[in-house]
Amino acid sequence: MPGIDExxxxxxxxxxxxxxxxxxxTSGLALGTIGDSPNGxxxxxxAETAEVARMTAEQPAFARPSRTGGTGGTGRAGETGGTPGPSPAPGPSPASGSSPTPNPSPGTPVEDVIVTTHDGYHMLRFVETAFDSSVFLHLWLDRxxxxxxxxxxRLGELAQRLVLA
Structure with missing residues (x-):
């Protein structure tokens, strides 16, 4: 399991x-950097990529959908909304592989964000942690x-193996 530098x-x-x-x-601070920076x-x-990550992670449009399957809610995270009906069957959720709760994992509902520019890609990959999942990997890739x-x-694999100490 690699640390930040590895x-x-x-x-x-x-x-x-x-x-x-x-x-x-959450703070916009770099915990580690390597290579070039787009703005030097x-x-x-x-700080700039943290703003993009924060907007994505905190907006209801990207929240996990309600497990009730009904209509009438606003789609906000954790809201059940919809018409009354039977509860979902117990067992793992097909999408997440975990328990059928409205927010099954401690992290953000978003896995990654990709921004495409004329000459490159910026990929932000959220790192799931047991405590607060407030860290992401940023890769600047030549187009x-x-x-x-x-x-x-590869970023997905590295995010799963990353050890934050």
Missing amino acids: CLLEVMRLPGARGASVVDW DHEATA SEGNLALARM
């Missing part, structure tokens, strides 16, 4: 990787040299 070194092995960081999206300043980039699908899969 994780960032692995990220930079991806074809087309220009720079990467581990960022706390890793701390400013961390002509990088492989977005490969980068997304």
Whole structure:
């Protein structure tokens, strides 16, 4: 299980990787950085990407859907809304593989965010932790040299293995 530095070194092995960081999206602080920064300043980039992560993680539009399956609610996280009906059958949820609760995991409802620019991709991959899940991996990937699908899969693997100490 890699720590922050080892994780960032692995990220930079991806074809087309220009720079990467581990960022706390609640504070906007970079916990670790490597490579180049799109604006030349890793701390400013961390603060800017944290704003994108925060907007995504905290908005009801991206919340997990209600498990009741009814209509009439606003779609906000944890709201049941809808018409009365039978409760969902006990057992693992097909989407998450965990218990059928409105918010089955401690982390954000979003796995990753991809921003496409003319010459690159910015991928933010949220890291699930037991305590607050307020950390994400940011990868700046060259559009002509990088492989977005490969980068997304590798960041997902690294986010699962990352050890924050």
